Amino acid sequence: xxxxxVLGIRRSIRYFDPDRQVEPEKLQKILEACRIASCAxxxxxxxxxxxxxxxxxxxxLEKMKNPVQANVIALAPVHIYLYGDPGVVNKYKGARxxxxxxxxxxxxxxxxSHKFVDETVYPQxxxxxxxxxxxxxxxxxxxGIAACQGLLMAFELGLGAxxxxxxxxxxxxxxxxxxxxxxxxxxxVGYPLESREAGGQRPRPPFEExxxxxxxxxxxxxxxxxxxxxxxSKLFTTxxxxxxxxxxxxxxxxARRLNLPM
Amino acid sequence: xxxxxxxxEYASVKSWDEGLRNHWGGEPLKEDPSMxxxxxxxxAFVGEDxxxxxxxxxRIRKSDGERVLSVKWRTHYADKIKQFRAQQPGPEGxxxxxxxxxxxxxxxxLIQA
Numbered sequence: 001x002x003x004x005x006v007l008g009i010r011r012s013i014r015y016f017d018p019d020r021q022v023e024p025e026k027l028q029k030i031l032e033a034c035r036i037a038s039c040a041x042x043x044x045x046x047x048x049x050x051x052x053x054x055x056x057x058x059x060x061l062e063k064m065k066n067p068v069q070a071n072v073i074a075l076a077p078v079h080i081y082l083y084g085d086p087g088v089v090n091k092y093k094g095a096r097x098x099x100x101x102x103x104x105x106x107x108x109x110x111x112x113s114h115k116f117v118d119e120t121v122y123p124q125x126x127x128x129x130x131x132x133x134x135x136x137x138x139x140x141x142x143x144g145i146a147a148c149q150g151l152l153m154a155f156e157l158g159l160g161a162x163x164x165x166x167x168x169x170x171x172x173x174x175x176x177x178x179x180x181x182x183x184x185x186x187x188x189v190g191y192p193l194e195s196r197e198a199g200g201q202r203p204r205p206p207f208e209e210x211x212x213x214x215x216x217x218x219x220x221x222x223x224x225x226x227x228x229x230x231x232x233s234k235l236f237t238t239x240x241x242x243x244x245x246x247x248x249x250x251x252x253x254x255a256r257r258l259n260l261p262m
Numbered sequence: 263x264x265x266x267x268x269x270x271e272y273a274s275v276k277s278w279d280e281g282l283r284n285h286w287g288g289e290p291l292k293e294d295p296s297m298x299x300x301x302x303x304x305x306a307f308v309g310e311d312x313x314x315x316x317x318x319x320x321r322i323r324k325s326d327g328e329r330v331l332s333v334k335w336r337t338h339y340a341d342k343i344k345q346f347r348a349q350q351p352g353p354e355g356x357x358x359x360x361x362x363x364x365x366x367x368x369x370x371x372l373i374q375a
Contacts, residue, residue, distance in 0.1 A: 065375070067336065067372050068374065070375060071374050248285075248286060248287070252286060255360075259353055259357050260360055261361070261363035262290065262360070262364050
């Protein structure tokens with residue numbers, strides 16, 4: 001699938017075939033997509049633990065449910081639990097940045113040197129950053145970027161996925177992650193029972209309210225010709241619409257099939 | 263516990279009926295009477311009528327007088343629904359539990375169990 005099509009077809013899928021397993025190679029591809037994501041200072045804070053729902057004891061699965069994600073985690077055959085490891089910066093002390101230098105990604109043309117990393121970047125910027133309250137925000141941003149790549153890969157592979165929160169203490173019984181790791185979300189993965197369109201592309205706030213040119217308040221000009229091009233490349237797909245009878249029927253049929261409330 | 267009037271006469275059941283009709287079209291409770299039968303069985307199971315159940319699921323917050331969902335009672339009824347479903351293993355128990363969830367959902371209770 002073309003890149004723009006993948007962006008265009010991604011939806012939060014909430015109806016999965018509960019019995020159809022996801023192949024290990026597809027799970028690996030999702031994780032590989034996370035791994036190559038852009039990451040500040042090459043730190044790679046994101047950690048993920050893949051757990052098959054079938055390996056979770058029924059009592060524990062019940063305890064993992066909350067009022068908004070219960071059905072998703074009960075239907076998705078795979079949960080990918082995402083964490084941030086705040087310890088990586090002080091563990092590697094700039095070594096991964098120096099690796100980028102050695103491999104020609106960072107260069108003297110932009111002011112980089114091993115000496116700069118050892119004497120300035122790590123001791124004066126990164127280490128103090130780890131001691132500030134904004135540090136978890138910074139690492140969460142990067143973990144989100146990596147998770148998004150994995151999410152998109154799932155759709156490219158014909159799977160569906162939905163991000164949800166997870167109940168940390170119960171999940172940790174399975175994931176057994178270090179105490180200092182920060183729990184984020186779970187990517188719940190499986191084969192969708194919904195149609196590919198799943199009711200259409202979700203409504204979004206107007207472009208002009210979100211993006212600006214030069215300064216806040218000056219909307220970035222939205223060229224209709226570009227919008228047209230993006231429709232042709234399928235970044236924009238059929239928009240969802242309110243009171244869509246076809247979608248209602250689809251959901252009603254799914255509710256009956258899965259014994260969900262109507 | 264027997265209800266003291268026909269189940270369709272409770273305000274919360276009327277609200278459920280209205281929610282179903284508005285969302286799905288048609289007359290879902292009339293087309294599938296097993297949904298109200300399931301709710302009636304659940305009421306007997308917990309020993310409360312539909313309006314009492316709904317009344318407990320909301321409380322008035324002291325600080326600002328807002329009507330808010332009671333997490334404590336939602337957890338209580340979510341557990342009760344699980345027990346109710348477990349009485350009849352298999353799809354029938356699931357179906358009956360889902361009817362009770364639907365009753366709560368169309369009365370504004372965000373719940374999955």
